[in-house]
Amino acid sequence: MPYPGRPVLEPLPQFRGTATVRQTPEQRAALLEFVARGHQTGRSLRELAELTDRTQTAIRRALDEAGVQRRGRGAPAASAARSVR
Incomplete structure (x- = not known):
């Protein structure tokens, strides 16, 4: 049985x-x-790109333009996830 796909978000009206x-x-x-x-x-x-009807590259550029430091790739390490709880 294949793993179910993630639902695709619809762009926000604005x-x-x-x-x-x-x-x-x-x-x-x-x-x-x-x-x-x-x-x-x-x-x-990916979520931001879907919600704004843009590409992930456009979102990266927007974050850079806004001066926001991007997070690293992937989920947080298991030890980091435990310390958050």
Whole structure:
């Protein structure tokens, strides 16, 4: 029996159709704020990309532009996960 896939998130209404080269400054500011806040609360690049209707690369660039330090790849180490509990 195969492992069930992860559900794909639908883009949020405020970000539908805004993934263009010519974003307004307000759209860009809203994206940067949402991505920075989402990343800091633990959302993955993939989740943020799906919610904003963008690619993971666009999300990485937005985090860099917002000055947010990205987390390392993968889940936290088992010892780190135990200390959080």
